[in-house]
Amino acid sequence: MSTTEPRDELEGTEQPFVSHLVELRDRLVRALIAVGVAFGVLCLWPGPAGLYDLLAAPMVAQLPEGARLIATNPISPFLVPLKVTLMAGFLLALPVVLYQIWAFVAPGLYNHEKRLVLPLVVSSTLLFVSGVAFCYFFVFGKVFAFIQGFAPKSITAAPDIEAYLSFVLTMFIAFGAAFEVPIAVVVLARLGVVSIAKLKEWRGYFIVIAFIISAVITPPDVVSQLSLAIPMCVLYEVGIWAARLFIKHTKAPETEPTADA
Secondary structure, eight states, X not given: OOOOOOOOTTTTOHHHHHHHHHHHHHHHHHHHHHHHHHHHHHHHTTOHHHHHHHHHHHHHTTSOTTOOOBXXXXXXXXXXXXXHHHHHHHHHXXXXXXXXXXXXXXXXXXXXXXXXXXXXXXHHHHHHHHHHHHIIIIIHHHHHHHHHHHSOTTOOOOOBHHHXXXXXXXXXXXXXXXXXXXXXXXXXXXXXXXXXXXXXXXXXXXXXXHHHHHHHHSOSSHHHHHHHHHHHHHHHHHHHHXXXXXXXXXXXXXXXXXXXX
């Protein structure tokens, strides 16, 4: 009586798994190369110093005449502009990075899933960049003017460059994440976690939450708090509208009933 060994369920899957790892490695390398190239280009022009001057412009514009930012760490004038250049290089190379991610996951998706994922990737990127731009071009000027307006005349403002960079990054991430509200609403509605009707019912609760978040994250001034809370409330409504469209156009195709012979 011959006995047959039980077949391994993973038999024959080693090569596909290894090939996926190799592809993932190649895509990560390409993304890193894109970031490195963008970093090198920005180092040549406008240069780390020029990029930091651009980042510090909203703060410098509100300082007293002749005042400038200071560096309390001996190596800060070298490291901080390099950090800014690296972050700017990543943002510049972001389309390439997102394409590599999309090219890796797309072959495993159905057509209706591709119609959902690709628009979400593109729109989330645009919304994040829009939040950062809104913070830089509108919020910073108002916030720094408000703060300097309350400073006693006996105090000469001279912010440290590392502290300023930390504050700027916190604000950029806060506004960039806040502008992702429509994406969160669309994903939750599309996955069936919450219905469109419930999202409408929770509108009042979200407004309260938006103002609480803005009060915690932003500086203690009315301008920055309203600048964060109001866009979040507006984008919540945009997310409800977009969720209807996504649910309608990204449904899986219904399987046709097969006729019995």
